[in-house]
Structure formats: C-alpha cells, structure tokens
Amino acid sequence: MEDIRYLDDVSSLVLNQDKCIGCGLCTEVCPHNVFELRQGKSTIIDFNACMECGACVNNCPSNALEVSPGVG
Amino acid sequence: MKESLDPGCSCGCDNHGNKEPVSGLQSTGVSIMLKMDYTQAGCGIEPKNTFADYEKPGYILSSFVEDFILSDTGLVPKVKTKMDKSDIKATIMVRSGIGRNNYKVAPGLYCVGNPDKTSEVMITANFKLTFDHLRRELENINAWILVLDTRGVNVWCAAGKGTFSTKELVKRIKLCSLEKVVDHKRVIVPQLGATGVAAKTVKRESGFRVVYGPVRAKDIPAFLGNNRKADKKMRMVTFTFIERLILTPVELNTILKPALITSVVLIFLSGFGPGIFSFSSAFGRGMVSVLALIVGIISGAVITPTLLPYIPFKEFAAKGIISGAVFAALLFLLISSAIYGVAAFISLFLFIVAISSYLSMNFTGATPFTSPSGVEKEMKRFIPVQVIALVISTGLWIYSAF
Ligand code: SF4
Ligand code: SF4
Numbered sequence: 001m002e003d004i005r006y007l008d009d010v011s012s013l014v015l016n017q018d019k020c021i022g023c024g025l026c027t028e029v030c031p032h033n034v035f036e037l038r039q040g041k042s043t044i045i046d047f048n049a050c051m052e053c054g055a056c057v058n059n060c061p062s063n064a065l066e067v068s069p070g071v072g
Numbered sequence: 073m074k075e076s077l078d079p080g081c082s083c084g085c086d087n088h089g090n091k092e093p094v095s096g097l098q099s100t101g102v103s104i105m106l107k108m109d110y111t112q113a114g115c116g117i118e119p120k121n122t123f124a125d126y127e128k129p130g131y132i133l134s135s136f137v138e139d140f141i142l143s144d145t146g147l148v149p150k151v152k153t154k155m156d157k158s159d160i161k162a163t164i165m166v167r168s169g170i171g172r173n174n175y176k177v178a179p180g181l182y183c184v185g186n187p188d189k190t191s192e193v194m195i196t197a198n199f200k201l202t203f204d205h206l207r208r209e210l211e212n213i214n215a216w217i218l219v220l221d222t223r224g225v226n227v228w229c230a231a232g233k234g235t236f237s238t239k240e241l242v243k244r245i246k247l248c249s250l251e252k253v254v255d256h257k258r259v260i261v262p263q264l265g266a267t268g269v270a271a272k273t274v275k276r277e278s279g280f281r282v283v284y285g286p287v288r289a290k291d292i293p294a295f296l297g298n299n300r301k302a303d304k305k306m307r308m309v310t311f312t313f314i315e316r317l318i319l320t321p322v323e324l325n326t327i328l329k330p331a332l333i334t335s336v337v338l339i340f341l342s343g344f345g346p347g348i349f350s351f352s353s354a355f356g357r358g359m360v361s362v363l364a365l366i367v368g369i370i371s372g373a374v375i376t377p378t379l380l381p382y383i384p385f386k387e388f389a390a391k392g393i394i395s396g397a398v399f400a401a402l403l404f405l406l407i408s409s410a411i412y413g414v415a416a417f418i419s420l421f422l423f424i425v426a427i428s429s430y431l432s433m434n435f436t437g438a439t440p441f442t443s444p445s446g447v448e449k450e451m452k453r454f455i456p457v458q459v460i461a462l463v464i465s466t467g468l469w470i471y472s473a474f
Contacts, residue, residue, distance in 0.1 A: 004311055004380060004381045004441060005386065006386060006441055006442045007387065007443075007446040008386075010445045010449055011443050011445060011446075012445055025271065028263070028284050028302075028307065029263060029266035029284055031263065031264065031309040031440065032308065033308055050443060051441050051442060052443040052444055052445060053232070053267045054267050055263075058266060058267065058268075058270045059266055059269075059270060059271050061272050069443065069444035
C-alpha cells in the first residue's frame, strides 16, 4: 500500500508504550504495517497509514492501544 | 433429532431438522431427490446408481462437496479444491451484482484432502466467493475448514460489521465440538478477520488459540509450509488496479436506481422554458442532461476508482472533481453543437463535477485503507461544495432555456 495513501494526521490511534508488554500481536494483525517492535516495545512507524480498523486494539493483551474512529 | 442415521450430523451443531441446511447439503424444501428417471432410462436398463448413505430426502448435495469423511464427531463433507462451471458462473453473477443476497454456504465443519487430528483448522466466512477462494488454495493440503455464519458476507466486511466475531467463532467451535476433531488447540483465522476477533477472549472462552493467517488465501500454502509464519508482504493489504476494477460493477449496480430517478427529474426540469413546458425541449435538452449524468457516473464510479493513485490529491472527492472536469471537457468536445449558451455549459460542467465528486467520495467505503476519521473530515469539507455546485447548476440549466 505504499503507492496509495489517504489523508495525513487524521487517525485516532493512540499507543501507550508504558502498558505495552511487547507481545508483537499488533505488528501481526495490522494490515498496514503501522507498528514495529523496537527494544521490546511496540512503536508506531507509519501513523498515517492507519485506517482505524481496530484489529490491533482488539487483540492487544494489555490494553495499550486505542482507536476511536469518527470522533473529533 | 439425534438419530445416528442423520447424515448431517457432522458437527453436532444446530443444523438439524428443518432449521438450517446441514453443511454440504442444501435444502430444496420440496421433494426427494431422484437419481434415476425411469421413464427416460427405459425399463430394460438396470438402474446402476444406488443412493449414497449421506443422501437425505429433501436435500441436494452442494456441488462443491465430493465426499464425506468420518470424524470423531460424525460425517464431515469433503470439498473440492477445483472450481467447476457452476462456481465460475455464480462468481460472475456475484461480481456483476446480480443475486448477491443468496450466495451463502451453510456454516459448520468441512474438510479438504484427508485431514486427521493433527491437521490445521482454517476459519472462514460463509460468503461463497470467500469459501471458494480458500478451498482453491488448499489443493494437496489436508485441513479442516470451519465456516462461520457471517450472513453471506466476506471476512473483511463481516469483521467490520461484527458478524465475523469472537462470539460467532467461540460458538461455532463449541457447536462443532472442535476439541474432538483435532488434538491441538489452534485455529487459523484470516488476518483481515482480526478486526472482529479478540484472540485472548477466544482462548479464554473456547480454549483454542488464534493464529492469524495471511491476508490473502493464495499465501496459505507458503504460510503453512513456513511453520505458520507470515512475512511482512503477506500481512499487508493491497489495492491493485484489478482489485479496484472488480469493485466497479457492484458500485454501478447500486447507483442504477437513483440514477434512473435522477434521469426522470432531469428530463422534467429540461422541459421548462419560455412556453412554460415544452415536450420537445424536455426530450432534446433532457437527453443532453442525462448524457451528462452518465458521464458523471462513469467518471465517479469507474474512472476515479480504477485510476485512483494516478489522480492528484488525497481526498477522494477532490480526485472526483479532477476526473469529472476532464470528462466534462471531453463531452463538450463531442457534443458542443447540442449545447446552447455559456450558462448551459457552466451548468453541465458543475453537474458532472458534482456527481463525479460525490460518487468518488462514496468509494471510500469500499477501500481497505481509508480511515473513518479521514472520510468524515473529507465529507464535512466537500458535501457543501457538491450541494452548492448542484444548486447553481440546476438554476443555470433552467435559466439557460430562456
Ligand atoms: S487500527 Fe488497524 S490499521 Fe490502524 S494501527 Fe491498528 S491494526 Fe493497523
Ligand atoms: S499488542 Fe499490545 S502489548 Fe502486544 S506489542 Fe502491541 S501494543 Fe504491545
């Protein structure tokens, strides 16, 4: 999806790194490669690719992720 | 309904009796299936085919089932990995938007090859195209397929709508007594289903661990061969030219009805003129405006979607303005002799651009990369523009008749 991008700075994705336990599940389920594990913590590497599908939020075991599509 | 003869008892699920067809069998609701027509066969010929054990009055075998195998929970339909004519015909029907509603597979347990207790369990949706995609990629693989009831909707859309869900997955695992079918406690869920599934809840409520498979069914053999690991490419969605093109017939189909209504309104509007109402101008100018409508629809529902990455701007509505403007100009080159006056030109231009912009924006709902927050932002900005353009266009169109 590198060739087609949607609007920048609109996603409501929030990652709370303090809660992250580094399980890596978000890097697996995200269809847009938004995350990468760095030093045992998930890191957002491509914020603007997020389409707010909620897959990462749903599967994070430690509630470190949040997304609220359509609010704001 | 617990007779041992019940051939549909493949998964101990709620598919018995007359509630829902059993996986692999479709209910005809009418008559007993006849294998031999004796009047045609002639009485001198010995009937060769006897009924198979799994045949059942009132049901016909789904064309994609080739056999039944016996598992610890009963008979499980074994499906073909090759598509036949009826599958291809039905695919064309669905893709062109005809008869989409009744294109489901009965939920429950199926299999491919000769699976045993160590074989993988692939989870899928009960939209037949999704099911077909999966079984086609499972050639030479022994696996179980657990079909969830997603009301005939594909995995991605069903996950968004909440029918491909944690709840449905847990329910289906229990109904089909999956723990008796396989020894391991693992199911492979398509990655695009993750929007509707919470792996930790599935584990807690069913004991089964969710492993997310690749986005595309075609990567499944590689995924299974690589110890159930997907690489980065397998994890990312694409939206290629072909993928975008495939969506356009269904887009057009949903527009058909509103477009017809709009056409009637346009012809009516075109009749107003110096003589209050004129049928000849309703026809003449009406045809021009309907042509403009068609151009706007093609621009917004076919050209913008297919040429998406090549049209400038990120907002779909803005892309629609660009493609609409180009197509309006092309139309004017072709039929300029049929349009009288500057007001009429401006009116038709604004009309085509507004329709194209609106329909292009509409396409955000069909893509796998537009965030709802972004779509909302775009709508807030562009709907007023589209409405103003339409109002000015209508005013100028009536004005241009005088
Ligand atoms: S919401 Fe979806 S697209 Fe956004 S980061 Fe999470 S998984 Fe990726
Ligand atoms: S899923 Fe949650 S806990 Fe696991 S790596 Fe991602 S943010 Fe961290």
